[in-house]
Each structure stands twice: as structure tokens, then as C-alpha cells.
Amino acid sequence: MSLRHGLLGLLAEGPASGYDLARRFQEVLGALWPAQHPKIYAELGKMATDGLIDIDSRGPRGRKAYRITDAGLAEVRQWLTNVDVDHTVRLEPLLRSFFFWLMDPDDLARHLRQEAQFYTEQAAMYRAYAHRKDAGEFGSTPQVQSMRITIEGGVRVYEALAEWARWAATYKLPDGTQNNDHDDGSHNNRGQDDEPDPR
């Protein structure tokens, strides 16, 4: 239900349309909490039914701006303070790294260079945002202060991943693309009670 609460949180700043919200998710949270417009419109419809938001105004081209209700504001505050944080991390790049031993060393080196570059760029992007914020470009409302904290999180996570990729590139690992136990012919009768977990 995080999308719901994310939308409510944005609406707590003031009325906005589905289009506005989709754009804000894309621009500010795009890399940290992706959300596509079909989901957003659907969720707005459900929240209106549930009385968490209602229509604030209608504009040109069928625009519908929603406004958060007291119930909606209570709901998002309840979520923030009383609902357990979902600490799920699901980083495909880290999953891949578990299988680096299957890669050709040259491919791996190239892969790690690209990863490092990608994360460095992302970190720089967020850092630039943070600097503009610190220079007072956006004012210093509570909302902007919170955004500053989020951005800092983005910077730190991406920097950590960039440094990790660079560190990994220097971590020599033996070439596992030859002679692993699959393509050699020997059957060592694993499986039945074998424990492949190196615990």
C-alpha cells in the first residue's frame, strides 16, 4: 500500500491531478520509488471511493485535481508512525554479483565499469539537486527539508554502490568460466544429501 501513502503524502502538500502526481513521482522519486500513471490513476479512484481524497477542482482537458481529506491525512500519518517499515531491498545488481564467477573476466570487467559509471552519474545528479536545495533555491519549508533528506539518502545509496562496483573491479576472482562442475564430465553424486550452502 506504499503507492497509496505516497500519493496521500504528496497530496498533503496541496491539491494535484493524477498527471501532476505522475510527473512528481517520475522527477523526484523516479529512481527510488517508480510508479506509472496507470497505477496512479487507479489508486486515486480507489482512494476517492474510500474517502481519503476528493475532487478539488476540474480544469481543461478533463483535468481533475484531488485534495486530501481529513481521513486521508489521518491515514498517511497513521502509516508514517504506526505501520512497520518495509525494509525490503531488491537490488538486481547485487543478485547478479552472486553469479560473477560464471562470467567471462573481460565481460565482468566491462560490466563493473558500466555499473560504476551509472551509479556515479546517479549520485552526481542527486548531489546537484541537494546543492541547489542547500543554496536555498527551493525555500525551506518543511516539505523541502524532508525532500532534502530523501535526496541525501539517494546520494548515499548511489555513492555506496558506485564505490562497491569500483572495489569489486579490483577484487580478483579466479576464472570460473572453465571447468566448473557442470561441464566437466565427472559425476560426484551430489544432490541427495549434499549441502551446497557454504555455511
Add this chain to the structure above:
Amino acid sequence: MSLRHGLLGLLAEGPASGYDLARRFQEVLGALWPAQHPKIYAELGKMATDGLIDIDSRGPRGRKAYRITDAGLAEVRQWLTNVDVDHTVRLEPLLRSFFFWLMDPDDLARHLRQEAQFYTEQAAMYRAYAHRKDAGEFGSTPQVQSMRITIEGGVRVYEALAEWARWAATYKLPDGTQNNDHDDGSHNNRGQDDEPDPR
């Protein structure tokens, strides 16, 4: 399709049953790539149909150990080298931080303490694992070297988040729980062409 490739990667180390694979995902990758057993069994069934794996042996209690086929090994290598990395990050704690201004300052302070503690513990857990690895406890096969890299990623990401939470706790933000533009009565006619994005 990352679960599929994750399973193939684990099976590249040697035959294993769905139960084994579920346990390994839980123990090593649990925090970085969650996977539940129903999904794993279902995916194993599909992969067997697709010829990427086949049954290596049957054991007690209906145990079925699968073995990766040449096609399966080719598939996972193809994924590692030629499929674009999915860089999606979806960190609920960072989404929440965007709405810290809605929280009571005391609740927020407690929240950030708990977050810092959680990440610190996670980082310590991974770091302990890394130390055991560096002490040679698991040998130094290519697989173990790769695992070492993954673990290092976990350590760095969790450390970054722990430091972020501690930094955020020191970042004073004005109390936004009173007098935000929702619960004061004034209508400032936002919405129509208003731009809530502080860009």
C-alpha cells in the same frame, strides 16, 4: 525473470532441490533478493518444461533435486552478459522520508533511531559473514569469491543507510504537523495550473 536466473545461477554450482534453493535464498540473499518457496517451486517446474533444468535425483520425502542443463547454463550466462541490468531501487524507508514533515518530531526521532539500529545490525551481520569468508572458512572457490562481492555490497548499502538515518536525525526540520495548508481553513485556489513541484 530475475528469480529464474537466480535459481539457474545457484543450480550452476551443483544440483539442489526446491527446498535447498529456498533455504539458500533465505539465508544468503534473503535481505537482498527475497523469494518465497511457492514461487521457487513454480519456477522450477517451468524451467524443467523449458529444458533449462532436469531432475538429477529423487530422495526421501518426495525430494527432487534438479540439475542445470547446458541450455540452462547458456541462459544464465546470456542473462549475465547481454541483458540490461535492472537498476530499479525501491526503498520504502526513502519514500517515507519524503513525508517526514508530516510526522510528530518525537515520533520521527524515534523512527530514525530504530532505522539506524536496524541498518547497523544488518551491516554488522553481513560484515561478520565477510570476515568469516576472509578468514578462509568457506574456502576460496570462484563461487565463494563472488559471494564475497555480494556480501560486500550488502555491507556497503546497509552502512550507507545507517549513516543516512543518523545524519537525518541531526538534520533539524521545522515542525510541519501544525498549520500545514490542509487544516487551515484558507483556500488559496491551487490545483488548476498550480505547480506543486518545487523545481
Add this chain to the structure above:
DNA sequence: AACGGACATGTTCCTTAGTACATGTGATAC
């Protein structure tokens, strides 16, 4: 006047993730 691009909202369908439920076996401890 015609055209293109940003604005604006939706539906449909498919895949993936996650929870709850359901069943049965083999080993070990009491």
C-alpha cells in the same frame, strides 16, 4: 488552417510477488 507536442485520463492484459492453506514423511527425543 494545419500540425505537433505537451497535457490529461483512462482500460486491458500479462507477469510477478506474497500470503494462506494443505498435505505428507522421516528422524529424534521423551
Add this chain to the structure above:
DNA sequence: GTATCACATGTACTAAGGAACATGTCCGTT
């Protein structure tokens, strides 16, 4: 003997995410 626990595999259902498709409007430019 029997109770319990870890082993072991699955089905069914629900929720969520993501891609593709579909439609229409206002505004600025040429």
C-alpha cells in the same frame, strides 16, 4: 509409542507492478 520438529512439495488466491493500447484536448508555431 507418540509427539514434535525439520524436511519437502505443492495449490489457491490476492495484490501489485509494468507494458501496451486507446482516446481526446489545448496551445503554440509555422
